[in-house]
Amino acid sequence: MATSGAALQLKELQRYYESFGAVRGVSLSLEPGQFLTLLGPSGSGKTTTLLMIAGFLEPSAGEILINQRPVTHIAAHKRDIGMVFQNYALFPHMTVTDNVAFPLKMRGIARKEAREQAQHFIEKVGLERFARRFPAQLSGGQQQRVALARALVFSPSLVLMDEPLGALDRRLRLQMQEEIKKLQVDLGLTVVYVTHDQEEALTMSDRVAVMENGLIASFGPPKQIYEAPDNRFVAGFIGESNFIQCQVRQQDQNYALAAVGDCGDVRVLMRQSAQAGASASDDSVIFVRPERLHLCTPDDHYHNKLSASVVGEIYLGDATLFRVRLADGQEVRVKRPNRGIGAPLHPGDHCFVGWQTDDGVLLRH
Ligand SMILES: Nc1ncnc2c1ncn2[C@@H]1O[C@H](COP(=O)(O)OP(=O)(O)O)[C@@H](O)[C@H]1O
Ligand SMILES: [Mg+2]
Known part of the structure; x- marks a missing residue:
C-alpha cells in the first residue's frame, strides 16, 4: 500500500524571537517523493524550520505550501504530516501495537482496522516479535523503529524527522539509515530530515539544504554540495577541505x-x-x-x-x-x-x- 508523497514549498519563511532571527528567510521547493535533509551546525535554525512546517510554531512571515495548498495557518493535525523526534516520545504505558495504532485511533478509525494497520507497519520496521512489549522493554534502536512506524501508520504525505538517529551508536545508525531510506523509497514518501551529521545527509538525501545562521547557505543534490560547494562555509562544513x-x-x-x-x-x-x-x-x-x-x-x-x-x-x-x-x-x-x-x-x-x-x-x- 504505497502512499504518495506531497510537494512542499517554503517561501521566505521566517521566525523571529524579538529581534533575533532563528530563521531569516528560507525558500525551497521539493517534489513529491524527494528526501530533503536540513544540514547545519547547532543553532542554525533546522528544528525551527521543521516545527513551522509541522505547524507547531507560527512563522513570523512567509508561506508554507503542501501540494500547492497554503497551510501556513492551518492547525498541525490537519496537515497530514508524520513526525519522528530524537527522543522517540513513545507512550510508556502503551504496548508497541497501541503506540503505533494511536494516530489511527485519534483519527476515529475502528479498533480492529487500526490494529491491523498498525500490525502491517510493525512488520515493515521488523518488530513483529515485539508487538506486545512496552517501550521500556525495548532497546533504543527498537524504540526508534516504533516511533517510525507510528509516524507512517496513517499514510502521511509528508514525514518530518528531527535527528531521529542521534541517540544511537554508529553501527545501528548506519543500519537505520538504510531502513529509513528503503521505506521512504518503497512508500514514495516526501521526507524532510534534520541532522548535523554530514555523512548521513550525503548518503540519504535527494536534496541537501545546508543551513547557517537561519539561512540556506547552499541547496542542491548531495554530489553537487560535496563536489561543487558554492561558498567557503559549505566547503568547510562538509567533508575535509x-x-x-x-x-x-x-x-x-x-x-x-x-x-x-x-x-x-x-x-x-x-x-x-x-x-x-x-x-x-x-x-x-x-x-x-x-x-x-x-x-x-x-x-x-x-x-x-x-x-x-x-x-x-x-x-x-x-x-x-x-x-x-x-x-x-x-x-x-x-x-x-x-x-x-x-x-x-x-x-x-x-x-x-x-x-x-x-x-x-x-x-x-
Ligand atoms: N523559543 C526560543 N526563544 C528564543 N530563541 C530560540 C527559541 N527557540 C530557538 N531559539 C534560537 O534559535 C536558533 C535556532 O534554533 P534551532 O532551530 O533549534 O537550531 P538547530 O535545530 O539548527 O540546532 C538558536 O540560536 C536558538 O537558540
Ligand atoms: Mg535542532
Whole structure:
C-alpha cells in the first residue's frame, strides 16, 4: 500500500524571537517523493524550520505550501504530516501495537482496522516479535523503529524527522539509515530530515539544504554540495577541505591563473557565482579536497604541481592522510588510498603536490 508523497514549498519563511532571527528567510521547493535533509551546525535554525512546517510554531512571515495548498495557518493535525523526534516520545504505558495504532485511533478509525494497520507497519520496521512489549522493554534502536512506524501508520504525505538517529551508536545508525531510506523509497514518501551529521545527509538525501545562521547557505543534490560547494562555509562544513591562499593573476570565462605564494602559478576552475564583484589580484582561496590532491614527482601528468615537504602522516586504515607543507609555508592535507601504490613517504621527505585543473576551485569568501 504505497502512499504518495506531497510537494512542499517554503517561501521566505521566517521566525523571529524579538529581534533575533532563528530563521531569516528560507525558500525551497521539493517534489513529491524527494528526501530533503536540513544540514547545519547547532543553532542554525533546522528544528525551527521543521516545527513551522509541522505547524507547531507560527512563522513570523512567509508561506508554507503542501501540494500547492497554503497551510501556513492551518492547525498541525490537519496537515497530514508524520513526525519522528530524537527522543522517540513513545507512550510508556502503551504496548508497541497501541503506540503505533494511536494516530489511527485519534483519527476515529475502528479498533480492529487500526490494529491491523498498525500490525502491517510493525512488520515493515521488523518488530513483529515485539508487538506486545512496552517501550521500556525495548532497546533504543527498537524504540526508534516504533516511533517510525507510528509516524507512517496513517499514510502521511509528508514525514518530518528531527535527528531521529542521534541517540544511537554508529553501527545501528548506519543500519537505520538504510531502513529509513528503503521505506521512504518503497512508500514514495516526501521526507524532510534534520541532522548535523554530514555523512548521513550525503548518503540519504535527494536534496541537501545546508543551513547557517537561519539561512540556506547552499541547496542542491548531495554530489553537487560535496563536489561543487558554492561558498567557503559549505566547503568547510562538509567533508575535509583544503583552502590554499592565492592571488588571482588572470581570469577568463571559466578558469583563473593564480599564484600560490612564491611557489608558482596554478590553473583553477572558477564558477560564475565566484566571479561576481571580483577583480584580478584579489586575495582568494583554492578549495580542493584531500582525495583530489596527489603526492607526485615532477614527471607526473598533473596540470598543477607545487613543491612541498611531508610534515606528518595519519594512518586511516583504507587510506593515509599526509600533512604536507608547501614551499611558501602553507599546509595542506593529501589523502592517499592504501593500495600499495606510490613510494613510501615519511616526515621530512621532499615531494610534489599535484592536482588536475578541474579539481581545484577558486572561492572568494
Ligand atoms: N523559543 C526560543 N526563544 C528564543 N530563541 C530560540 C527559541 N527557540 C530557538 N531559539 C534560537 O534559535 C536558533 C535556532 O534554533 P534551532 O532551530 O533549534 O537550531 P538547530 O535545530 O539548527 O540546532 C538558536 O540560536 C536558538 O537558540
Ligand atoms: Mg535542532
